[in-house]
Amino acid sequence: xxxxxxxxxxxxxxxxxxxxxxxxxxxxxxxxxxxxxxxLVRNKQYSAHDEKNRCQxxxxxxxxxxxxxxxxxxxxxxxxxxPADTSLALDAAQKETVP
Numbered sequence: 001x002x003x004x005x006x007x008x009x010x011x012x013x014x015x016x017x018x019x020x021x022x023x024x025x026x027x028x029x030x031x032x033x034x035x036x037x038x039x040l041v042r043n044k045q046y047s048a049h050d051e052k053n054r055c056q057x058x059x060x061x062x063x064x065x066x067x068x069x070x071x072x073x074x075x076x077x078x079x080x081x082x083p084a085d086t087s088l089a090l091d092a093a094q095k096e097t098v099p
Contacts, residue, residue, distance in 0.1 A: 013058065025061060048077050059080050062079050
């Protein structure tokens with residue numbers, strides 16, 4: 001993608017990797033309540049195109065807006081900012097199997 005293009009960029013966590021070349025990214029944002037002035041956390045899920053299937057569940061990624069690729073995909077993964085820590089998940093799975 002050329003550097004001169006202005007595209008919306010978001011940072012979020014990969015929550016689902018069930019289909020090929022598609023991941024679901026959850027983006028959190030904080031919104032101030034207009035009356036009570038308390039900050040609330042709002043979540044939104046985006047279907048993003050992962051061309052090389054490099055994302056795993058739990059990765060923190062950057063997504064960028066693109067042209068519509070399918071009925072729900074309008075975003076693409078540009079880079080993996082922080083890979084998921086899979087060693088913790090493997091340790092938990094091993095503890096469950098051992099009596």
